[in-house]
Amino acid sequence: MKFLCSSLAFLALLPHAFAAFWSDDVRLKHGRGLWAGLVTTINTNNGDITSLVFNGKQLQDSSKFTQLSSGLGSASVSSSVANNVAKITITTSTIVNGTPISLGVNTIYIGTSITAEPDVGELRLIARLSKSALPNGTAIEGSDVFLINGQTRSKFYSSVPFIRDQVHGGPFFRDINNQGSAQQELYWYMNSNHEQTETYRTGFFGPYALAITSGGAPSASLNTTFMDSLGLRGYVAASAVYNFCAGSYSGTLSGTAVTIGFKNSAAQYWVAASGSSINLSSSLSVPSVIWRIAGFLNADKIESMHPVLYISGCLDDSLFRSDTRMSKWGAASSFPMAQFKAVNNPTTIKWTASSSQIGARTLRIRTTEAFAGGRPQITVNSFTSSAPAAPPAVDSRGVTRGTWRGLNQVCKWFWCQSLVLFR
Numbered sequence: 001m002k003f004l005c006s007s008l009a010f011l012a013l014l015p016h017a018f019a020a021f022w023s024d025d026v027r028l029k030h031g032r033g034l035w036a037g038l039v040t041t042i043n044t045n046n047g048d049i050t051s052l053v054f055n056g057k058q059l060q061d062s063s064k065f066t067q068l069s070s071g072l073g074s075a076s077v078s079s080s081v082a083n084n085v086a087k088i089t090i091t092t093s094t095i096v097n098g099t100p101i102s103l104g105v106n107t108i109y110i111g112t113s114i115t116a117e118p119d120v121g122e123l124r125l126i127a128r129l130s131k132s133a134l135p136n137g138t139a140i141e142g143s144d145v146f147l148i149n150g151q152t153r154s155k156f157y158s159s160v161p162f163i164r165d166q167v168h169g170g171p172f173f174r175d176i177n178n179q180g181s182a183q184q185e186l187y188w189y190m191n192s193n194h195e196q197t198e199t200y201r202t203g204f205f206g207p208y209a210l211a212i213t214s215g216g217a218p219s220a221s222l223n224t225t226f227m228d229s230l231g232l233r234g235y236v237a238a239s240a241v242y243n244f245c246a247g248s249y250s251g252t253l254s255g256t257a258v259t260i261g262f263k264n265s266a267a268q269y270w271v272a273a274s275g276s277s278i279n280l281s282s283s284l285s286v287p288s289v290i291w292r293i294a295g296f297l298n299a300d301k302i303e304s305m306h307p308v309l310y311i312s313g314c315l316d317d318s319l320f321r322s323d324t325r326m327s328k329w330g331a332a333s334s335f336p337m338a339q340f341k342a343v344n345n346p347t348t349i350k351w352t353a354s355s356s357q358i359g360a361r362t363l364r365i366r367t368t369e370a371f372a373g374g375r376p377q378i379t380v381n382s383f384t385s386s387a388p389a390a391p392p393a394v395d396s397r398g399v400t401r402g403t404w405r406g407l408n409q410v411c412k413w414f415w416c417q418s419l420v421l422f423r
């Protein structure tokens with residue numbers, strides 16, 4: 001009894017974060033006190049997180065673990081503790097995954113650095129948590145869109161960009177997010193071939209984090225400054241960035257959120273333009289217009305709901321259903337953000353030209369993505385254009401999994417008063 005008491009006293013004096021090696025794993029204690037907080041166990045043979053005990057409750061699934069890709073197979077794993085920060089480094093020939101754990105914080109911070117795309121063809125971390133410990137999320141199913149009381153659930157939603165949702169985001173869209181199957185799965189996608197428009201980049205991805213709470217939403221602004229001094233491969237601390245852009249922008253539509261992106265083959269950056277300013281010039285024309293359409297029906301919902309559900313495989317329009325929170329596509333009061341051949345095609349715009357507007361004119365239709373060769377074709381009064389060539393194909397689903405970003409295209413038709421059109 002005396003011995004037990006002194007053991008407890010000894011443990012209570014340990015730093016809040018400490019690492020202890022067991023036979024083939026390293027165990028990290030995040031919280032204060034003996035049983036409080038999170039205790040994380042990492043397999044030193046492959047870097048899998050095999051146990052996440054929070055306030056005495058096991059959150060990790062026991063058959064499938066929390067890991068990069070679908071597990072690294074084998075990896076070299078080292079750990080160190082300094083200044084109440086434990087740093088676990090998981091290394092393969094192409095991957096270095098740093099998982100720092102800060103004092104007294106029930107959060108696993110992660111930074112992933114790669115020199116080659118993983119064999120699974122996408123870069124992702126999957127937490128496979130215990131379904132019995134974390135039962136919520138059963139409505140979000142795996143394969144892969146489900147209807148619950150008229151609303152849709154999918155592992156793909158939402159696609160809200162990271163710059164608008166720091167808790168659940170990817171840079172421009174979030175890929176697979178979470179699903180409850182045999183495990184409760186959470187995903188952090190760094191890249192994938194879903195609606196892929198650019199070549200994969202390598203280098204550092206992150207920081208990102210798995211934050212465990214007692215039920216409250218985790219903070220939307222996790223403080224990752226402590227990672228600045230850890231020497232993670234490829235990590236650049238904000239304090240080490242000397243070159244900033246400043247200036248102004250113009251030529252954008254008023255009332256529309258502006259995102260400015262910078263990219264080359266090595267990196268990409270983006271900024272929500274409101275309130276900041278950057279001098280940019282573009283080779284894109286901003287033509288003066290007689291009219292243009294802006295503000296598209298359901299555009300505000302597409303990133304988090306399903307636009308079209310095939311009920312009983314039937315293509316009858318009356319049986320097409322969207323998430324009930326969306327406006328009906330067919331009876332559109334404003335131009336729909338997506339056109340589906342079997343649902344809302346054609347869409348008719350009625351416009352009466354004033355005498356001064358009649359003359360040689362150009363109609364441009366710009367699209368951000370197309371699927372299965374979908375492309376615009378126009379009819380003006382009695383004239384019907386030929387169909388333009390099929391747009392370049394983008395792999396995998398787009399609008400039906402919550403993203404609209406693809407390979408931007410423009411179709412142009414010119415006509416003069418006699419309505420002879422050509423493109």
Ligand SMILES: *[C@@H]1O[C@H](CO)[C@@H](O)[C@H](O)[C@H]1NC(C)=O
Pocket residue numbers: 135136137
């Ligand atoms: C989680 O599940 C419990 C038990 O079924 C339920 O009472 C609670 O409302 C759920 N919470 C959320 C956020 O869905």
Ligand SMILES: *[C@@H]1O[C@H](CO)[C@@H](O)[C@H](O)[C@H]1NC(C)=O
Pocket residue numbers: 223224225226
């Ligand atoms: C973030 O953490 C650092 C120490 O790692 C601290 O110096 C800084 O004040 C913190 N920032 C905020 C906003 O809390």
Ligand SMILES: *[C@@H]1O[C@H](CO)[C@@H](O)[C@H](O)[C@H]1NC(C)=O
Pocket residue numbers: 246247248279
């Ligand atoms: C941006 O343009 C404005 C107006 O031409 C100019 O005054 C300012 O110096 C420019 N800023 C940069 C960073 O070039």
